[in-house]
Amino acid sequence: MPPFLSQRYDQLRRQYGALSSTCVVDSPITNAKFLSRNKDLALVAAGFSGGQGKSGVDAGPTALIEAGLAIQLRDHLRYNVHYDDKIHYCNDIVPDSDPDHRGMKNPQATSVVTQKLSSHIFSHAKEGRFVVTLGGDHSIAIGTISGTAKATRERLNRDMAVIWVDAHADINTPETSDSGNIHGMPLAFLTGLASEKGGKPFGWLNSEELRISTTKLVYIGLRDVDHGEKRLLRENGIAAFSMHDVDQYGIGKVMDMALAWIGNDTPIHLSFDIDALDPMWAPSTGTAVRRGLTLREGSFIAECVHDTGSLIAMDLVEVNPSLEQEGAEKTVEAAISIVRCALGETLL
Numbered sequence: 163m164p165p166f167l168s169q170r171y172d173q174l175r176r177q178y179g180a181l182s183s184t185c186v187v188d189s190p191i192t193n194a195k196f197l198s199r200n201k202d203l204a205l206v207a208a209g210f211s212g213g214q215g216k217s218g219v220d221a222g223p224t225a226l227i228e229a230g231l232a233i234q235l236r237d238h239l240r241y242n243v244h245y246d247d248k249i250h251y252c253n254d255i256v257p258d259s260d261p262d263h264r265g266m267k268n269p270q271a272t273s274v275v276t277q278k279l280s281s282h283i284f285s286h287a288k289e290g291r292f293v294v295t296l297g298g299d300h301s302i303a304i305g306t307i308s309g310t311a312k313a314t315r316e317r318l319n320r321d322m323a324v325i326w327v328d329a330h331a332d333i334n335t336p337e338t339s340d341s342g343n344i345h346g347m348p349l350a351f352l353t354g355l356a357s358e359k360g361g362k363p364f365g366w367l368n369s370e371e372l373r374i375s376t377t378k379l380v381y382i383g384l385r386d387v388d389h390g391e392k393r394l395l396r397e398n399g400i401a402a403f404s405m406h407d408v409d410q411y412g413i414g415k416v417m418d419m420a421l422a423w424i425g426n427d428t429p430i431h432l433s434f435d436i437d438a439l440d441p442m443w444a445p446s447t448g449t450a451v452r453r454g455l456t457l458r459e460g461s462f463i464a465e466c467v468h469d470t471g472s473l474i475a476m477d478l479v480e481v482n483p484s485l486e487q488e489g490a491e492k493t494v495e496a497a498i499s500i501v502r503c504a505l506g507e508t509l510l
């Protein structure tokens with residue numbers, strides 16, 4: 163465990179005795195309080211691919227829907243699913259010219275898409291719907307997280323936490339990024355570590371209500387983190403559990419620590435990049451990295467987060483069925499099972 167986290171962990175232990183199971187707050191908040199009782203769920207398909215260079219990730223949502231995700235959520239998990247049967251944000255918003263800006267590729271397109279997505283997600287979340295967004299590349303989290311963060315503040319008067327499950331930290335600033343791909347930067351914009359002046363592509367994120375705090379961000383599954391990103395994690399004391407931590411403590415203990423860090427009165431947005439899983443389970447993704455989570459470990463993370471009763475939204479991103487095509491079906495199935503676990507299917 164990184165030293166900053168172990169200090170925090172010790173402090174929590176002193177405060178609460180043992181961790182998550184016995185953390186006591188005055189008013190434990192359950193799903194019933196965070197979300198509407200009739201299990202309203204909005205399903206948003208966001209097939210944007212401009213946050214990285216490989217085509218095919220725009221077809222991720224279609225693959226998940228065609229494999230039956232919406233029907234399963236309705237029929238098996240009994241959610242009241244709001245789904246408009248449309249894939250949004252594919253090639254419908256391509257500006258005529260989109261020159262690089264601070265080294266970022268497609269800055270204008272990504273900005274326009276994520277800003278629209280942000281209000282789209284906000285409009286669902288403010289009604290108390292659980293929001294599931296299917297990507298698309300991970301740049302779409304700029305839209306989903308800013309949308310739910312704003313809704314959470316308005317509706318619950320609370321700051322939201324983010325659990326980011328990924329092989330990558332996706333917290334590069336335009337200046338620390340080697341690739342210029344914005345799917346490697348969403349958390350830098352969402353936390354304000356990379357901000358822009360008004361009038362610049364991501365200037366719209368300057369409003370505090372759209373942002374999240376670095377203290378409420380927790381990573382799980384990291385194993386391919388760039389130099390500049392490691393420095394940002396260290397300097398900002400961000401809670402991060404790498405694959406090394408998963409090996410050392412086991413996924414059970416890692417989840418105890420991750421959830422203790424967040425505390426049990428905080429709404430949670432889960433952003434799950436399918437490349438957090440080992441390519442053995444999810445080969446069809448743009449930046450696959452070996453030595454990853456097993457499907458069981460990924461499912462366990464989703465189950466634990468569901469079990470908090472505080473989960474209000476999730477993203478499932480980076481499924482690219484056109485890569486490693488013989489493994490595409492397996493990747494889609496893994497992605498669907500992560501979503502189902504996060505929605506409570508496997509808990510008794």
Ligand SMILES: NC(=[NH2+])NCCC[C@H](N)C(=O)O
Nearest residue numbers: 300330334341343345346449
């Ligand atoms: N969402 C992802 N798959 N991100 C991969 C990011 C890879 C690399 N760190 C970059 O910034 O380009």
Ligand SMILES: [Mn+2]
Nearest residue numbers: 329330435437
């Ligand atoms: Mn990733």
Ligand SMILES: [Mn+2]
Nearest residue numbers: 300328332435
């Ligand atoms: Mn990612």
